[in-house]
Amino acid sequence: MSLDPRLLAVLACPEDKGPLYYLGDDEGLYNPRLHRRYHAREGIPVMLVDEAEAVSDDAHAEIVARIEREGLAPTFAA
Numbered sequence: 001m002s003l004d005p006r007l008l009a010v011l012a013c014p015e016d017k018g019p020l021y022y023l024g025d026d027e028g029l030y031n032p033r034l035h036r037r038y039h040a041r042e043g044i045p046v047m048l049v050d051e052a053e054a055v056s057d058d059a060h061a062e063i064v065a066r067i068e069r070e071g072l073a074p075t076f077a078a
Helices: 057-070
Strands: 029-031 036-038
Touching: none
Parallel strands: none
Antiparallel strands: 029 036
């Protein structure tokens, strides 16, 4: 189950209030500024800072390369 595009259009990082990148249901939403991933459970994004996953520098580089390669758009324009 993928996230509703209307929901994605308004989702922001709860910490820095900036846009996120939706990487798919299994990989959640990613904030490249803070190297933080927010997972989705049963199609519902878990937007809690305490439950976010910190991403290593190597994983961050891979995610950013994927964002560029696949032309993923942020949840909204900052």
